[in-house]
Amino acid sequence: MSVIGKPVLYSYWRSSCSWRVRIALNLKEIPYDIKPVSLIKAGGEQHSNEYRDVNPMEQVPALHIDGHTLVESLNILHYLEETRPQRPLMPHDFIKRSKVREICEIIASGVQPLQNLIVLIHVGEEKKNEWAQHWITRGFRAIEKLLSASAGKYCVGDEVTLADCCLIPIDRELENHPAFRAAHPSNQPDCPPEATK
Amino acid sequence: MSVIGKPVLYSYWRSSCSWRVRIALNLKEIPYDIKPVSLIKAGGEQHSNEYRDVNPMEQVPALHIDGHTLVESLNILHYLEETRPQRPLMPHDFIKRSKVREICEIIASGVQPLQNLIVLIHVGEEKKNEWAQHWITRGFRAIEKLLSASAGKYCVGDEVTLADCCLIPIDRELENHPAFRAAHPSNQPDCPPEATK
Incomplete structure (x- = not known):
């Protein structure tokens, strides 16, 4: 099993923080899998012990990419921009x-x-x-x-x-x-x- | 009168957002002037018409630098890092x-x-x-x-x-x-x- 595979996005369909990362992944044409985390089911799956290990803030999104798990959506956006410069989403100036x-x-x-x-x-x-x-x-x-x-x-x-x-x-x-x-x-x-x- | 002079930081002494920018300016040894904005006096000077023109979020800090006014403290930190690479505050990796x-x-x-x-x-x-x-x-x-x-x-x-x-x-x-x-x-x-x- 390779540690580095297709990125996995922990995401909830309605979450606007997940949404912004999905837009960037799509604009940059980065293939990724979604692992849904329901913010509603069972009092919020983001509060489960399993997910707390993924993101200690108990929020979506989180992105597993390049062998690492990244949290905080703006951070994820900037990481994608720094490591996947195709289709730039930041100006040069x-x-x-x-x-x-x-x-x-x-x-x-x-x-x-x-x-x-x-x-x-x-x-x-x-x-x-x-x-x-x-x-x-x-x-x-x-x-x-x-x-x-x-x-x-x-x-x-x-x-x-x-x-x-x-x-x-x-x-x-x-x-x-x-x-x-x-x-x-x-x-x-x-x-x-x-x-x- | 030159538009571009010493940076001016709109700051309140106790504000932790102003404080983080002051630390970065000091670490990078960038000389700057402080324009105090009291968050307490007169119901908060950040809500004055004059200051709302500086920062429409009515918050400190704001930094006037290179002929522009920048708001949002993390943005200001990254701008300083991008334009003043001396004493880097971001790793390369x-x-x-x-x-x-x-x-x-x-x-x-x-x-x-x-x-x-x-x-x-x-x-x-x-x-x-x-x-x-x-x-x-x-x-x-x-x-x-x-x-x-x-x-x-x-x-x-x-x-x-x-x-x-x-x-x-x-x-x-x-x-x-x-x-x-x-x-x-x-x-x-x-x-x-x-x-x-």
Whole structure:
């Protein structure tokens, strides 16, 4: 048995942190296997003793690659970029690279940790929507302002970068968030019926 | 007036995110000026209109350098590493680089956002200690496990890296956190008086 084989991604289908790594693997055309970790089944398979050995943070994703297990999604993205330079997801220019990282970091440390499942459970059923909305709004206002200076066709310039890998999953996830769905123009009492068609 | 002068760090003395950037600037011997932003005065100077133009996330640090303003502390650390390679703070080996980023990311996205000032205000006076302790304990257990595999003299191997820049400030900050101070062996009712001397 070879230690180094096809990379294995520990992933949950709905997790936006897993999603961003899947996008990068796909863009770089790196074949990989998925090992699903259900964040829901049996109180969360990420809390099992077996998975805690994979990722002591008890979160997805984790990537087994090149004989090592890597955790933390932004770290995984940068590892892929450093070791698989095909289809680059970072610009060459230092300032542009910095602008990509700013967007990734705001999502990964300013938005995501405050609205992920384990935190919402801790905040409690009653307050969780208001809580999530508060932090998401703050983060996205900042991202919007940064994008107004950096964006071309994509988040930073005209090429897809790691910033897009991070932004798209969380944007799509938010579309389905109850607080955001309820606030959508088409769900307002004064929205004319013809506008929802 | 030249646009490009000495870097200016928007910083608050107690902020662990500012602190990690100060360590890197000092290790790399980059002269810089500090522009203090009090997170306490006048409801927090980081929320002023003037500062929101510097950092739309309304947080410290921000670094004005090379004619640009950079935000998000890990991004700033990596920018300094990319543009000021003297006194490297990242290893060459890809796996070791990844281990440095893992520790940085766990601190920056797994611990820091859940226990910083603005979140604790939102959690409320009554619950804030229990809340902070919960997330910090989870993050530090994971870091401890990662360090047991990666550490030499420092977090990753025998050279100071960005992981140490991130770990030391938060470790020192925690020493003074009421929940951690109260839980310290020397503050236990069954601690023998001779042990506290």
